[in-house]
Amino acid sequence: MNPVLLMDFGSTYTKVTAVDLDAEILLGTGAAYTTVETDISIGLENAIAKLEEKTGPLDFSQKFACSSAAGGLRMVTSGLVPELTAEAAKQASLGAGAKVVGVYAFQLTPEDLVEIEKQKPDIFLLVGGTDGGNSACILHNAKMLASTTSSFPIVIAGNRSVAHQCQEILRDKETYLCENVMPKFGTLNIAPAQKQIRELFLKKIIQAKGLSHVTSLISGILMPTPSAVMKAITLLADGYEEELGIGELLAVDVGGATTDVYSVASGAPTRSNTVWKGLPEPYSKRTVEGDIGMRYSIQGIVQAAGIERISQISGIPVSRAEELIAYLSCHTDCVPGENPELQKLDFALAAMAIATAVTRHAGHVEEAYTMMGLTYLQTGKDLSQVKQMLVTGGSLIHTSHTAQIAAYGFYDPQNPMSLKPKEAQIWVDRSYILAAMGLLSETHPKTALRIMKKELRHDGNSE
């Protein structure tokens, strides 16, 4: 036996997963409250104790960790045109596993600066202009940032013609130069900025978040949790060497406060007569719906879907549904358990969370009549032919209706222009192993993939 420990320091729970590299199996998992305020290693020890209750004492050969504790990796970005470099900056940050708490376009104003200083981001990503393109905006924004008293590190990944000038303007701040996120019009180049963000996360954020206590316990690799999840999902879709993946994939994690959606798919148009518009889409794309969550963001689901729709799906009258939702928004740790009414309500809420988040993540088409006949204009990714969908989150794990809830993320005849999967095999991550497998994939990709293929369960079928 060659056991490896994978740790995930979450905002609420510290989760640990043990795997045996020799047998390529999951040994067990354990969780305990995160203790970031006092000493984060207490929570870790408690979680390991829970794990070892099931597995017996383990002598770990390696230990890896990811973290989203203490608010995760909070980032603010600024770009030029909202649909172009500002969007590229947001994509880069989300893909690096950040929690994006502010996106600015065009010139920053004094009011913007007040907001930004209040947000206290861990990293600021400053972009704007293609290489040799617009320089006025990024120079203005660099000057504005230079005038603040805040000390967050600034990653500069804009027009290379003035990148050094920006660094000079920001000489009193901690700055890092990177390749442009959009070197040429219509070309997305987010990997270098993401690499820089991850290095900064390792170097700076760990200390700031009280994680330095545990770095001595870790063999290496520490990354933001969403970044680990993204690595796992990409590996699961693509495969590794002769070990095949499961193909293009959509994944949804419905949480208490946010809903994360990941797609690993080219997203290229699948129907003929289609013109693809807008920024090129990253092959592995992550979006976060900050207003869609089962408890803290319960009202966001109601606003997006409408209380009537929730009442209709759950079979609970509107007034009663409103009452329960108000209760749940204050009692965020309430789970349905055996209560049939709450089970029905959570079914409807989770269904609408998935429907809303997947609709926002997926691309859409518009019809246009041209001399050549009907033509479609596609914006975003076409996921209609994606055949695999992976779901996780309490509301999808602790229910016998996982596949039915997940199916609300499929193509909807009421909204035919949205390019969501037509039908897909549903997979469920019942033991929350994705982040752990993403970590493991850094050193043992084939083992991580084989364990995922064993542990992730098929659940029902859309056909």
Add this chain to the structure above:
Amino acid sequence: MEKKKLIIGVIGADVHAVGNKILYHAFTEAGFDVINLGVMVPQEEYIAAAIESNADAIIVSSLYGQGELDCRGMRQKCDEAGLEGILLYVGGNIVIGKQNFTDVEKRFKAMGFDRVFGPGTPPEVTIAALREDLLGITDQVVK
């Protein structure tokens, strides 16, 4: 010297892709840095591309007769977006039917286009105009 940057594309619900590709190659060959937005380009997309890349000119093509509708308000939108004075060209079959080109040219110039090119204009003519307007070089064009 840095190359002058052009934004090109076919405006509106127009899918004529061949002329667009010819212009892309001709302009690139002539020494311009060309950003080609392809077909079915809304006004906003030309403008966004021009802002981000700090372009020197926007060249709008239209071949399906609806150019006059599609181009309306483009100069004002450029002004609004901070692209005051950017060079704006339009060319192709930009109006319906056979109309007197002098009238057509007048109408498009009133809309704020700096130059208007009629059907069948060879790329060399547009290139000569660009060289004159952007580089101050006057060529002899053999038609």
